[in-house]
Amino acid sequence: MKRFVLSLAAVVLGVVTLSAQSITQEDKDRAKALVEKMTLEEKIDYIGGLNKFYIRGVERLGIPEIRMADGPQGVRNDTKSTLFACGVAAAATWNETAMKEMGTALGQDARARGVHIMLGPGVNIYRSPLCGRNFEYMGEDPYLASRAAVNYIKGIQAEGVMATIKHFAMNNQEYDRHHVSSDVDERTMNEIYFPSFRAAVEEAKVGAVMTSYNQVNGIHAAENPYLIRENLKGKWGFQGFVMSDWTSTYSTLGCIRGGLDLEMPMAYCMDRASVMALLENGVVEESEIDEKVQNILQALIAFGFLDRPQLDKNISEDNQYSNDIAYKLSCESAVLLKNEGVLPLKGATKKNQIVLMGPNADVIPCGGGSGRVDAIHTTSLAEGMKTLGKKYPTVLVDNYKSSVSAIEKAAAVIVSVGYDKTSERENSDRTFTLPEGQDEMIEFAAAHNKNVIVVIYAGGAVDMSRWQDKVAAIVMGWYPGQQGGLAIANILAGKVNPSGKLPMSFEKTLEDNPTYNSYYPAEPRSKRGFTYKFVTYTEGIFVGYRGYERKGIEPAYPFGYGLSYTTFEYAASNCIKSGDGYDVVFTVTNTGKRDGAEVSEIYVGEKNPCVARPAKELKGFAKTVIPAGKSAKVRVHLPKSAFEYYDVKSHEWVLNPGYFTVYIGSSSADIRLTEEVLM
Ligand code: BGC
Numbered sequence: 001m002k003r004f005v006l007s008l009a010a011v012v013l014g015v016v017t018l019s020a021q022s023i024t025q026e027d028k029d030r031a032k033a034l035v036e037k038m039t040l041e042e043k044i045d046y047i048g049g050l051n052k053f054y055i056r057g058v059e060r061l062g063i064p065e066i067r068m069a070d071g072p073q074g075v076r077n078d079t080k081s082t083l084f085a086c087g088v089a090a091a092a093t094w095n096e097t098a099m100k101e102m103g104t105a106l107g108q109d110a111r112a113r114g115v116h117i118m119l120g121p122g123v124n125i126y127r128s129p130l131c132g133r134n135f136e137y138m139g140e141d142p143y144l145a146s147r148a149a150v151n152y153i154k155g156i157q158a159e160g161v162m163a164t165i166k167h168f169a170m171n172n173q174e175y176d177r178h179h180v181s182s183d184v185d186e187r188t189m190n191e192i193y194f195p196s197f198r199a200a201v202e203e204a205k206v207g208a209v210m211t212s213y214n215q216v217n218g219i220h221a222a223e224n225p226y227l228i229r230e231n232l233k234g235k236w237g238f239q240g241f242v243m244s245d246w247t248s249t250y251s252t253l254g255c256i257r258g259g260l261d262l263e264m265p266m267a268y269c270m271d272r273a274s275v276m277a278l279l280e281n282g283v284v285e286e287s288e289i290d291e292k293v294q295n296i297l298q299a300l301i302a303f304g305f306l307d308r309p310q311l312d313k314n315i316s317e318d319n320q321y322s323n324d325i326a327y328k329l330s331c332e333s334a335v336l337l338k339n340e341g342v343l344p345l346k347g348a349t350k351k352n353q354i355v356l357m358g359p360n361a362d363v364i365p366c367g368g369g370s371g372r373v374d375a376i377h378t379t380s381l382a383e384g385m386k387t388l389g390k391k392y393p394t395v396l397v398d399n400y401k402s403s404v405s406a407i408e409k410a411a412a413v414i415v416s417v418g419y420d421k422t423s424e425r426e427n428s429d430r431t432f433t434l435p436e437g438q439d440e441m442i443e444f445a446a447a448h449n450k451n452v453i454v455v456i457y458a459g460g461a462v463d464m465s466r467w468q469d470k471v472a473a474i475v476m477g478w479y480p481g482q483q484g485g486l487a488i489a490n491i492l493a494g495k496v497n498p499s500g501k502l503p504m505s506f507e508k509t510l511e512d513n514p515t516y517n518s519y520y521p522a523e524p525r526s527k528r529g530f531t532y533k534f535v536t537y538t539e540g541i542f543v544g545y546r547g548y549e550r551k552g553i554e555p556a557y558p559f560g561y562g563l564s565y566t567t568f569e570y571a572a573s574n575c576i577k578s579g580d581g582y583d584v585v586f587t588v589t590n591t592g593k594r595d596g597a598e599v600s601e602i603y604v605g606e607k608n609p610c611v612a613r614p615a616k617e618l619k620g621f622a623k624t625v626i627p628a629g630k631s632a633k634v635r636v637h638l639p640k641s642a643f644e645y646y647d648v649k650s651h652e653w654v655l656n657p658g659y660f661t662v663y664i665g666s667s668s669a670d671i672r673l674t675e676e677v678l679m
Contacts, residue, residue: 022205022302023239023240023299023301023302024302027298027301028294030297030298030301031293031297031298031301032294034058034061034063034297035290035293035294035297037061038058038061038293040279040286041272042058043286043289043290043293044267044270044271044275044276044289045267045272046058046293046296047261047262047263047270047289047292047296048262048263048266048267048268048270048271049243049262049263049264049265049266049267050065050266051265052077052246052265052266053067053069053077053265054066054067054068055068055262055296055300062306063297063300063306064305064306066116066117066300066305067114067115067116067117067310068115068116068118068119068164069110069113069115069117069118069119070118070119070120070370070371070373071118071119071120071136071371071373072086072087072120072121072122072136072371073085073086073087073120073136073366073371073373073479073481074106074109074373074375075106075109075110075113075115075118075373076370076371076372076373076374079113079317079374080317080374080375080376081109081113081322081373081374081375081376082105082106082109082318082319082322082323082326082373082375082376082481082482083326083364083366083373083374083375083378083481083482084102084105084106084322084326084329084373084481084482085102085326085329085330085333085478085479085480085484086135086136086366086367086371086459086478086479086481087120087121087122087123087135087136087137087138087148088126088134088135088136088137088138088139088459088460088478088503088504089329089330089333089478089479089480089481089500090102090138090148090152090329090333091138091139091145091148091503092139092332092334092335092476092478092500092501092502092503092562093332093333093499093623094144094500094501094503094599094621094623095332095623096147096151096623098325098328098329098332099147099148099151099152099155100151100152100155101155101325101328102152102155102325102329103151103152103153103154103156103157103158103159103163104155104156104158104159104321104325105155105319105321105322105325105326106118106120106152106155106156106161106322107155107156107157107158107159107160107161108159108312108315108319108321108322109315109317109319109322110161111159111160111161111310111311111312111315112311112312112315112316112317112319113317114310114311115161116161116162116300116303116310117161117162117163117164117207117208118156118161118162118163118164119164119166119210119370120136120163120164120166121138121149121152121153121163121165121166121200122136122137122138122165122166122167122371123137123138123145123146123148123149123165123166123196123197123200124137124166124167124169124171124172124193124212125137125140125141125145125172125192125193125196125543126139126140126172126460126503126544127140127172127173127513127514127515127537127539127543127544128172128173128510128513128515128516128519129430129432129460129461129462129504129507129510129513130173130429130430130510130519131172131173131174131429132174132369132424132425132427132428132430133171133174133367133369133371133425133426133459134459134460134504135367135371135424135458135459135460135478135479136367136371136426136459137459138196138503139502139503139504140503140504140505140543140544140559141503141504141544141559141617141618142191142192142193142194142195142196143617143618143619143620144503144618144621145195145196145503146195146196146198146199147199147621148196149165149196149199149200149204150199150200150203150204151204153165153200153204153205154204157204157205157303160304160308160310161303161310162207162208162240162299162303163200163204163206163207163208164206164207164208164210164243165196165197165200165201165206165208165209165210166209166210166211166212166245167210167211167212167221167245168197168209168210168211168212168221168227168228168232168242169182169193169194169197169211169212169216169221169227170182170184170189170193170212170214170216170221170537171212171213171214171221172193173214173429173519173535174426174427174428174429175428175429175520176521176533177212177214177427178213178214178248179215179532179533180214180215180521180534180535181214181215181216181217181219181532181533181534181535182214182216182217182534182535182537183216183217183218183534183535183536183537184216184217184536184537185540185648186646186648186651187540187541187611187645187648188537188540188541190646190653191541191645192541192543194231197209197232197236198231198236201232201236201237201238202236202237206240207240207241207299207302207303208240208241208242208243208299209232209238209240209241209243210242210243210244210245210264211224211227211228211242211243211244211245211248211260212245212248213245213248215532215534218532218534219254219258220248220249220250220254221245221248222244222245222248222249222250222254222255222258222260222263223249223250223251223254223255223257223258223260224258225258225259228242228259228260229258229259232259233259239295239298239299240295240299241261241296241299242259242260242261242262242295243260243262243263243264244260244262244263244264245264246264246265246370247265247268249268249269249270250269251269252269252270252271252274252275252278253278253283253284254269255269256270256275256278256284256288257288260292261292261295261296262296275289317376318376318377323482323483326481326482326483327481327483327486327487329480329481330477330480330481330483330484330486330487330488331487331490331491331496332499332500332597333478333480333500334475334476334477334478334480334487334488334491334498334500335475335476335498335500335502335562335563336473336476336491336498336500336562336563336564337474337475337476337506337557337561337562337563338468338471338472338473338563339472339473339563340472340473341472342412342451342453342472342473343453343473343475343491343494343565344492344493344494344565345392345411345412345492345493345494347391347392347411348391348392348394348410348411348412349393351409352410352411353393353394353395353406353409353410353411354385354392354393354394354395354410354411354412354414355394355395355397355403355406355407355410355412355413355414355449356381356382356385356395356396356397356413356414356416357396357397357398357400357403357407357414357415357416357441357445358414358415358416358417358438358441358455359416359417359418359420359438360381360416360417360418360420360455360457361380361381361382361396361414361416362380362381362382362383362396363378363380363420364378364379364380364480364481364482364484364485365418365419365420365421365457365479366420366421366479367419367420367421367424367425367459367479368420368421368422368423368424368425368426369421369425369426369427370426371425371426372421372425375481375482376482377482378482378483378484378485379482379483379484379485379486380485381414381416381455381484381485381489382394382396382485383486384484384485384486384487384488384489384490385414385485385489385492387486387489388489388490388493388495391493392493394414400441400444400445401444404448407444407445407448407449408448408449410449410451411451412449412451412452412453412472413445413449413451413452413453414453414455414492415441415442415445415452415453415454415455416455416457417434417438417441417442417454417455417456418434418438418455418456418457418458418462418477419434419435419457419458419459420457423435424458424459430459432461432462432463433462433463434462434463439463439467442466442467442471443466443467443470445471446467446470446471447470450472451472452470452471452472452473453472453473453474453475453492454467454471454473454474454475455475455477455488456474456475456476456477457477457478457479457480457484458476458478458479459478459479460504460506461504461505461506461507461556463509463510464506464556465508465509468556475488475491475492475498476500476502494565494594497564497566497594497595497596497597498562498564498565499562499564499596499597499598499599499623500562501560501561501562501599501601501667502557502558502559502560502561502562502667503559504544504559505544505545505548505555505557505558505559506555506556506557506558507548507553507555508554508555512548512553512555513547514539514542514543514544514546514547514548514551515537515539515543515547517538518535518536518538518539519535520535521533521534521535522534522536541612541613544559545558545559545560545614545668546614546615546617549614549615549616549668550614550615554669555669558667558668558669558670559618559667559669560599560601560618560665560666560667560668560669561667561668561669561670562599562667564592564596564597564598565592565594565596566590566592566593566594566595566596566628567590567591567592568589568590568591568596568598568626568666569588569589569591569672570586570587570588570589570600570664570666570672570673571586571587571589571673572586572587573585573664573673573674573675574586574675575638575675575677578637579637579639579640580639580640581637581638581639581640581641581643581679582637582638582662582677583635583636583637583638584602584620584635584636584637584638584662584664584675585633585635586600586633586634586664586673587631587632587633587634588600588624588626588631588632588634589626589630589631589632590626590627590628590629590630591629592628593628594628595625595626595627595628596625596626596628597623597624597625597626598623598624598626598666599621599622599623599666600621600622600623600624600634600636600664600666601618601620601621601664601666601667601668602618602619602620602621602636602638602662602663602664603616603617603618603619603662603663603665603668604616604617604619604638604642604643604660604661604662604663605617605660605661605663606643606645606656606658606659606660607658607659607661607676608658608659609645609656610656611645611647613645616661616663616668618668619638619642620636620637620638620642621636622634622635638662640655640679643655643679655679657679658678659676659677659678660676660677660678660679661674661675661676662674662675662676662677
């Protein structure tokens with residue numbers, strides 16, 4: 001009963017705070033009145049952060065200090081908290097409800113700690129497996145990343161916590177990130193790199209946007225008027241505030257004119273002396289500073305931060321709801337890549353136990369940098385296996401080379417490999433090959449036992465070429481969060497039927513990746529009197545599966561792929577005119593013996609495009625739980641926008657009227673049904 005009352009209260013509260021997310025004229029007027037009361041010095045100070053993670057308060061005007069915390073997979077900074085599955089894992093669930101619940105739980109964890117602003121989600125598109133922050137982001141597809149971002153933000157913000165979408169924009173690599181310019185053409189920006197930011201602004205009403213470290217076409221993102229003024233605040237109508245990434249500002253005038261509102265973690269460029277000098281010389285006007293203070297205050301007011309305490313003492317720091325959602329996300333995000341009959345585990349005996357080995361067997365790894373979270377408690381895979389009881393006796397070996405007889409006798413060998421906070425992290429890129437010694441370990445196990453199961457913890461694809469054919473099963477666990485070991489143990493034992501699918505393509509070799517020749521910077525060049533390093537995104541819109549399909553390169557595992565312990569059949573598709581687009585309707589039948597959930601993916605391809613377009617692009621999906629032997633009718637709406645492309649002449653999304661193919665599939669490479677529609 002208590003639980004029911006609490007959730008009812010949460011729903012009611014949710015409605016109240018949700019309506020406060022849009023910035024109203026009243027919020028603007030109230031902010032304006034405050035700006036008018038502030039002295040010039042107070043206003044300049046206000047647009048520079050304080051103590052690494054705060055916006056300063058102005059006590060005499062009743063403006064409280066505002067606390068921020070990273071980040072995408074848990075509340076960081078001076079606290080332990082729930083460690084959720086990482087961003088890319090949330091995308092791998094392909095479950096919009098789960099993505100929103102992650103936001104809700106993060107919002108509750110933030111309220112339990114008095115945090116006003118969460119520095120997430122991160123939505124930079126996955127171009128290559130090398131980017132050290134892929135684990136924080138949401139994969140290679142702009143539609144999937146948009147859905148993940150929108151739901152996650154709605155979840156957080158309904159709890160009365162502001163979300164920050166980051167890093168705007170095109171921070172798709174980590175090496176030398178302060179100095180490299182991402183040189184990208186207009187159509188590619190709009191079709192691939194902007195959609196998740198735009199959806200966050202237009203649909204989820206995100207309160208804050210964080211710029212990136214890199215330059216975009218030669219101008220640093222924090223000072224880039226094309227990004228901030230023309231697109232974000234202009235075309236998309238963003239009314240919240242734009243903050244810099246931590247130490248990503250480079251000039252006072254650039255920050256003022258480019259449209260940045262708040263410099264973090266403190267004023268390096270928009271400091272009192274530098275801003276005063278520009279004001280005194282008449283280069284800058286006071287109204288330009290007022291505009292920034294106004295943007296910050298109107299967002300804080302809209303979120304109620306001036307009117308109520310942020311700390312919610314009714315929520316425990318070790319929140320049961322968050323722990324439950326962390327577990328759900330790990331279960332739904334794991335992707336079964338390969339299974340030659342060894343899974344679910346058949347059980348073992350004391351004589352022929354299950355052997356568990358590898359650097360990630362008895363820890364829960366998490367990516368490093370600002371995305372790292374100190375969990376309150378974790379369940380490693382070793383601990384998860386113990387919860388399975390007597391049927392699955394499991395022995396943890398170190399020193400695997402001296403445990404040969406145990407490996408040879410084992411009913412199955414689980415090798416838990418991957419990266420961790422030191423090898424996959426912000427501020428550096430990672431290798432495509434697994435960290436040293438891990439390939440050898442898997443090969444060793446496979447040479448001595450035919451039932452080897454590899455569990456990988458990583459933010460994206462890894463090189464499997466040395467052992468992919470030699471092992472019996474591969475499970476992609478991402479960074480699965482604090483309950484990850486329990487979830488993966490339950491998947492291995494068949495208590496949970498895997499239902500995650502890849503949010504990126506896994507290439508066979510790095511050379512196959514469409515960005516292989518355009519990932520590292522070319523020779524520095526000069527433009528507008530500056531010499532700068534740059535990466536030209538020569539693959540254009542053909543990122544990920546769009547690129548593999550264009551070049552006819554078969555990946556190791558395609559975008560949208562993931563196995564289940566059951567099988568699904570598709571039938572009876574139809575496209576019915578609905579609104580300005582179509583409803584795609586079809587039936588999915590669970591033809592196996594286990595209950596399961598199937599992600600159905602809807603792609604659209606134009607028959608006679610007037611510009612180069614990908615063969616097909618993801619424009620809708622649905623995850624449906626279907627009991628064994630039962631069927632479900634699935635309906636996915638495709639609005640007109642699902643058929644459009646970005647036209648560089650009009651600078652708008654446009655429809656080229658004509659025929660389109662709608663592909664209904666279980667992955668990008670496993671299309672089960674097609675329909676033709678006229679738009
Ligand atoms: C990261 C941001 C993060 C900030 C604060 C920066 O290094 O790029 O994503 O929010 O630090 O920790």
